[in-house]
Amino acid sequence: MPLTDSLRDEILGSVPSLRAFAISLSGNSDRADDLVQETLLRALANIDSFQPGSNLPAWLFTILRNLFRSDYRKRRREVEDAEGNYAKTLKTHPSQGAHLEFEEFRVALEKLPQDQREALILVGASGFSYEDAAAICGCAVGTIKSRVNRARSKLAALLYVEGAEDFGPDETVRAVIGGSGG
């Protein structure tokens, strides 16, 4: 369909969640914004292929996800610099107290296999249905479900091995080694 005003507004309205998705995938906000920009350019250049009435966010997320995939393959051999960049480059920070936990979560998320990470983010954070997430990732609904489950189990194992409330052994060790842990 042609690029109408309302469609343009809708695309613009999807930008915040596209950025959040891109940052969650790449762990790096500069790279994420490049991905979003590329996604918008592709979407606008191919707007004729968008079916009116279909799910615009899902269409945009599909483009971004595919760009990330091809980009990722290209960059695979480059030095991994994502660690620590994400929290630093955020404009708004969570409160200092929450920061450690936040950072720990992000690091754990990056340890997940890419398939599982994207499935978990699409369903657990972006709010897509399993069906939409399956369409975005080009796989079966059952595959998405099992990826999400595996992602949750793995995160639980990485973050809360024992299921205890803030037990704090990590903080103890960090203090001992001068705060360089994590």
Next chain:
Amino acid sequence: MKLQGLNSRGNVEKIMKDLKSQASKNAAPRKPGGLNSEIQSRIGHQLRAMYDDVVRQGVPDRFADLIRKLDVPGGEPQVDGSGGSNDQTNGRD
């Protein structure tokens, strides 16, 4: 406390792991075959907190400008590719 033996990454990780496994002995045992629902909800909460932190930043100017520029007739960029909208080739498992 001495730093001896703690200065390599591997050692630190081993110690953290040991501490965690010790902790697990003191805490309620994990239900076999399923995630404890409290942990699940914490994971969900943290995931959304991280995500929404970015969403709340809104639309950066560079993207608003980009879309506005494309408003101008003939201002569309020259971009190759299909946009990936129908790319179903990445499904794996």
